[in-house]
Amino acid sequence: MAGTAVTPTRMVLNQLKGRLKTARRGHKLLKDKRDELMRQFMDVVKENKVLRERVEAGLTAAFSSLQVASAIMSPEMLEQALLYPRQSVELGMKFKNIMSVNVPQYSFTTKNNDPSEIYPYGFAQTSGELDDALDRMAKVFEDMLQLAQVEKTMQLLAEEIEKTRRRVNALEYVMIPELEENIKYITMKLEENENSTKVRLLKVKEMVLQDAHNYA
């Protein structure tokens, strides 16, 4: 691995040292980013868990009310009653930046704000259970919207954490050790060269002295 591609010169050594410094700093920054993302992620996960349970419970209740309603009324009547909804929802989406991850923030406006105005039918031919069902549906809807936001945030954060983790690991276990090894290799090679130069000079000096004074 080491010494395969590097030329042992002082210039390359300086370059490698610079790169090692950058890699170390990048590693530290990414590690901090990962830790902070993880902290945010755990909050989101907890929130998601609570919301998911609430939505599932709410929906199950709403569905069972609807089931009762549909048992009392004929399917045609039920369909007719709900054929043309009176309520409509408009969704707004903004983005929030969490550690350079853009996560959506939803806001919604309903056309009818009066809670008693949501029933798209007259009360004469429908059962009270249907009103109940719609009521529950309308209530659980807000939680559902919240759930969508939290769940999307969670997915996006998970992706970013995965990416950051890979980068941290790549720097920590591949890039930095490799650079260190190369630097060590070059340092040793340079020292060796220096030693051989010194030895050569000593040898030359000896020869020159012998020539001049005829030492034995």
Place this chain on the structure above:
Amino acid sequence: MLKIAVIGGKDTVIGFKAVGLEACPASTVEEARQALRDLTKEGSDYAIIYIEEKLAQSLQHEIDRFKDSPAPAIILIPGREGSMGLGRQALRDAVERAVGTNILGD
């Protein structure tokens, strides 16, 4: 303005329609797949798509395509028969992806 859609069985979506969401009734997986593709087409303005778990479990591949993009959010909801736990599975998957292992312990 952005819209919200629900894909599910006819009985499931009818309630959502009444509270003002766009309903896409689908009785088979194929119909659901088609509905999902229509809703996520380029330039469509659906920001959230709720899909019934029963249908979603066969469309996992299609749903995963949108996991990393900021919109649309595709969220699983339980159907009439109650929760199958797929929604919680999505949560576990996300944790496992981020942490590398399941630390929730369930």
